[in-house]
Amino acid sequence: MSAVATAPALEIVDLEVVYERRDRDPVRAVAGVSLTVQRGQILGLVGESGCGKSTLAKAAVGLEKPRAGRIVFDGRELSPLTRRARPLEDTRLQMVFQNPFSSLNPRRKIGAQLQEALSMAWKGSRAGGEGSLRDRATALLEQVGLPASAAERYAHQFSGGQRQRIAIARALAADPTVIVLDEPLSSLDASAQAQIANLLVRLSRELDLALVLISHDLAIVQHIADEVAVMYLGKLVETVGSGELWELPAHPYTEALIGAIPKPDGERNLPVALAGEVPDPSAPPSGCRFHPRCPYAMDRCRTEEPPALAIGSGRTVSCWLHDGAAEPRRPAELAAAGRGAAGA
Ligand SMILES: Nc1ncnc2c1ncn2[C@@H]1O[C@H](COP(=O)(O)OP(=O)(O)OP(=O)(O)O)[C@@H](O)[C@H]1O
Numbered sequence: 397m398s399a400v401a402t403a404p405a406l407e408i409v410d411l412e413v414v415y416e417r418r419d420r421d422p423v424r425a426v427a428g429v430s431l432t433v434q435r436g437q438i439l440g441l442v443g444e445s446g447c448g449k450s451t452l453a454k455a456a457v458g459l460e461k462p463r464a465g466r467i468v469f470d471g472r473e474l475s476p477l478t479r480r481a482r483p484l485e486d487t488r489l490q491m492v493f494q495n496p497f498s499s500l501n502p503r504r505k506i507g508a509q510l511q512e513a514l515s516m517a518w519k520g521s522r523a524g525g526e527g528s529l530r531d532r533a534t535a536l537l538e539q540v541g542l543p544a545s546a547a548e549r550y551a552h553q554f555s556g557g558q559r560q561r562i563a564i565a566r567a568l569a570a571d572p573t574v575i576v577l578d579e580p581l582s583s584l585d586a587s588a589q590a591q592i593a594n595l596l597v598r599l600s601r602e603l604d605l606a607l608v609l610i611s612h613d614l615a616i617v618q619h620i621a622d623e624v625a626v627m628y629l630g631k632l633v634e635t636v637g638s639g640e641l642w643e644l645p646a647h648p649y650t651e652a653l654i655g656a657i658p659k660p661d662g663e664r665n666l667p668v669a670l671a672g673e674v675p676d677p678s679a680p681p682s683g684c685r686f687h688p689r690c691p692y693a694m695d696r697c698r699t700e701e702p703p704a705l706a707i708g709s710g711r712t713v714s715c716w717l718h719d720g721a722a723e724p725r726r727p728a729e730l731a732a733a734g735r736g737a738a739g740a
Contacts, residue, residue, distance in 0.1 A: 403471035404432045405606035406456065406489070406574045411465030413448075413455045421678040425451040427630035428465070430704075433574065433606040433623075438596065440621030440638065441610045442653065446674050448630045449610045453576045456608070457491045470573050487517055490572040494579040496563035500551040506562055507533050507547025513569035536565040540595060557588030561595065568599070576608040581616055593620050615657050618642055626650045629685040630677050632704070636711040640724070646713040648690045648727040684716065692717060692731040 413426040425448045433439045441449055454460040456467060458474065467474045469489050493499050501509055510533035534544045540561040551559060560580055567575050577596070581589040597620050600607050611617050617624060617638070624641050626634040626649065634647040645651040652670040672689050675681055681688050687697040696716050704712040707724045717730040 404468070405435045405437075405470060406433045406608070407466075407468040408432075408452075408456060409466040409468070411452065411455060411467070412463045413451050413460055414463045415451075417678075423678045424630055424680070425677055426455060426462070427677075427680070429627070429630075429632050431625050431632065431635065433608055435573065435606050436600060436604045437623065438600050438607045438609055438621045440617035440624040441608060441627060442612065442614055442617055442624060443627035444653075444674050445612060446677070447627045448677070449612075449627055450578055452627070453491065453578045453608065453610055457489055457576055458486075459491070487570045488573045490567040490570055490575045492560075492563050492567050492575060492577040492580050495583055496556075496559040497551060499563060500559065500566075502551050505548055505550060506537075506554075510536055510547070510562075510566060510569055513566045517570040532569075536568055537562075539568060539599070540565045541591075555588065556584050557591055560584065560588075560592050564592075564595070564599070568603075572605065574606040574608070576610070578610045579612070580609070581611065582613065589616060596620060614653055618657075626653070629674060629680055631685060631714065632712075633686065633715065634711075634713045635704075636708075636713075640708070640711065644724050644726060646707060646711070646718060646724045646727070647686075647715050648692050648717070649686050651727050684714070692727050692735075694735070 409430050411426055411429045412424065415423040415425055417423065427448075429452055431439065441452070443449055451460055455462045469486060474486060500506075507530065511529040514529050514532055533547055537544060537546050542558065542561055542565070546554070546558075546562070551562070554562065564575075581592055584592065593616055596607055596609065599605055609617065609621060621638045624636060624638050625632050626647060628649050634641070634645070634650045636646070641650065642654060645654050656670065670689060675685070675688065683699045684690070684693070684697040684702050687693040690697065694716060700716070702714045702716045702719070704714050705718050707713055707718050707721060711724060713724075715727070717727055717735045721730060
């Protein structure tokens with residue numbers, strides 16, 4: 397992990413996002429989430445489909461209005477304005493979407509689209525002119541591993557991986573501090589995924605960029621994230637340094653997610669199976685939201701919601717198994733020691 401800056405690049409505090417629906421209960425898609433990302437750091441945000449990852453990402457960059465909570469970007473609290481009305485500095489918080497094809501203009505050359513992104517970010521504040529915009533666009537293409545000739549081509553002339561490189565180059569045009577990437581690899585084949593993952597690590601290190609990488613693919617996150625936040629039904633259940641997480645998952649949900657990653661020999665990592673579907677976020681279970689699916693659930697889990705408990709250095713887990721636990725341990729070990737149903 398690289399050096400930690402004084403103010404976090406991005407800090408999200410108790411964020412809540414609710415979708416109101418006509419004639420139906422509102423969906424509390426993000427139900428009080430706090431997390432922090434430092435410059436030069438990659439934070440992986442993982443969880444099953446529907447747990448609120450995209451909503452959290454959109455709220456973080458101002459595309460969705462939070463009902464409550466704060467977003468502090470580079471030490472300044474972001475105002476709840478639309479993106480276009482935000483001050484210029486706030487464009488340094490960028491987002492890259494899953495499908496780069498839909499976010500690129502099919503009728504404009506890539507070079508022109510990059511120049512447009514550069515001039516919007518510069519807004520005449522820097523000495524420029526067409527020549528320097530063109531040079532800078534070429535430099536952006538090189539930064540993401542594409543030749544200068546890519547500027548003269550259109551989006552459909554590139555592969556999926558190349559298009560994602562272009563989308564990243566366009567985000568870089570704003571000279572960002574933070575980029576939130578929502579499933580940037582999931583539409584790509586395995587080899588393009590590996591290349592883009594390597595590119596993200598390089599850019600984060602070279603440009604001291606904070607990256608929030610949203611993915612349901614734990615195997616990829618395992619390779620490139622420094623920190624991982626695990627989300628379940630609108631809440632974070634565990635936040636931890638990446639290496640530690642894979643060695644010693646502390647939340648039963650994390651244990652199950654990691655257990656589901658196939659090993660190269662076809663075996664699973666751990667014998668914990670995740671039963672059932674993610675419940676409806678408009679009517680979440682009482683107590684711990686994970687308790688109906690948890691193999692270690694105790695009586696308390698059905699009625700009392702666990703807070704984020706600090707275990708180890710900088711690590712938090714929202715699980716009653718760890719209440720009073722002196723050090724991180726596997727859920728199965730804690731249950732066997734008498735804390736959960738399995739040991740009761
Ligand atoms: N515009 C909306 N109106 C109502 N409900 C919504 C809206 N957008 C998302 N939701 C609901 O909010 C919850 C969280 O959705 P979100 O897309 O943030 O999850 P996700 O973890 O990103 O899932 P995926 O990986 O499938 O995109 C889901 O129950 C979803 O159905």
